[in-house]
Amino acid sequence: xxxxxxxxxxxxxxxxxxxxxxxxxxxxxxxxxxxxxxxxxxxxxxxxxxxxxxxxxxxxxxxxxxxxxxxxxxxxxxxxxxxxxxxxxxxxxxxxxxxxxxxxxxxxxxxxxxxxxxxxxxxxxxxxxxxxxxxxxxxxxxxxxxxxxxxxxxxxxxxxxxxxxxxxxxxxxxxxxxxxxxxxxxxxxxxxxxxxxxxxxxxxx
Amino acid sequence: xxxxxxxxxxxxxxxxxxxxxxxxxxxxxxxxxxxxxxxxxxxxxxxxxxxxxxxxxxxxxxxxxxxxxxxxxxxxxxxxxxxx
Numbered sequence: 406x407x408x409x410x411x412x413x414x415x416x417x418x419x420x421x422x423x424x425x426x427x428x429x430x431x432x433x434x435x436x437x438x439x440x441x442x443x444x445x446x447x448x449x450x451x452x453x454x455x456x457x458x459x460x461x462x463x464x465x466x467x468x469x470x471x472x473x474x475x476x477x478x479x480x481x482x483x484x485x486x487x488x489x490x491x492x493x494x495x496x497x498x499x500x501x502x503x504x505x506x507x508x509x510x511x512x513x514x515x516x517x518x519x520x521x522x523x524x525x526x527x528x529x530x531x532x533x534x535x536x537x538x539x540x541x542x543x544x545x546x547x548x549x550x551x552x553x554x555x556x557x558x559x560x561x562x563x564x565x566x567x568x569x570x571x572x573x574x575x576x577x578x579x580x581x582x583x584x585x586x587x588x589x590x591x592x593x594x595x596x597x598x599x600x601x602x603x604x605x606x607x608x609x610x
Numbered sequence: 611x612x613x614x615x616x617x618x619x620x621x622x623x624x625x626x627x628x629x630x631x632x633x634x635x636x637x638x639x640x641x642x643x644x645x646x647x648x649x650x651x652x653x654x655x656x657x658x659x660x661x662x663x664x665x666x667x668x669x670x671x672x673x674x675x676x677x678x679x680x681x682x683x684x685x686x687x688x689x690x691x692x693x694x
Binding site: 444445448453454456482534541542556557560561563585589591 | 624630636641
């Protein structure tokens with residue numbers, strides 16, 4: 406199993422961003438029917454979220470984060486039938502991830518000298534921000550492909566203007582202005598759907 | 611758009627970088643891997659000779675089943691066989 410990011414990989418599509426079209430409940434229902442493609446979509450849809458909770462909210466090192474990541478999806482796969490409200494799959498996955506991260510931190514602290522306590526747990530607002538980020542990525546699915554791609558490459562994948570330009574066949578000098586225009590489109594899309602892009606706005610889908 | 615608006619949207623987009631591709635693929639292949647493990651365990655239950663061969667080289671057995679013989683899969687197979 407790979408332990409490092411596939412930084413050089415540039416898949417032509419971003420299925421995890423397109424999956425917003427399929428509602429969570431429909432996706433869960435298809436998974437329950439044994440639809441392997443639905444399972445792949447579900448993993449795509451929530452992979453960034455689980456990864457971010459483990460690495461950004463709980464700051465687990467990469468090898469611990471990988472264990473948590475695989476365990477989360479293993480449990481989701483095993484326990485999907487026990488989910489009472491299919492629309493609540495995201496908070497369910499979030500809660501599962503949090504619990505496994507806490508278990509991992511506790512296990513780590515037991516291996517430390519006795520005077521070292523459990524590391525400080527992240528404030529809930531970090532996870533809440535990740536929820537906002539998730540909603541924003543959903544909203545990006547409604548942008549034109551080139552905008553979605555440019556914003557994701559630059560801000561989420563941390564690609565340089567040059568790399569983006571080469572990948573998309575665009576002059577590197579135009580990337581900054583395209584990013585600005587795409588952010589404007591995203592903001593307009595959020596406002597057009599009457600969903601505020603402010604910290605108090607909550608859900609943006 | 612105000613500077614803050616753009617800054618905030620950019621920060622939120624950046625909060626969800628892609629998970630490593632190998633992790634995602636492994637999670638996506640979970641149903642196939644589970645099925646492969648179940649087949650191996652079922653054959654081991656029905657055939658003592660196969661079980662002996664399986665236990666002597668778990669990694670080779672996984673590979674023969676078309677599964678990635680990573681540490682997680684090996685451990686899972688060992689755990690299931692011990693449960694029998």
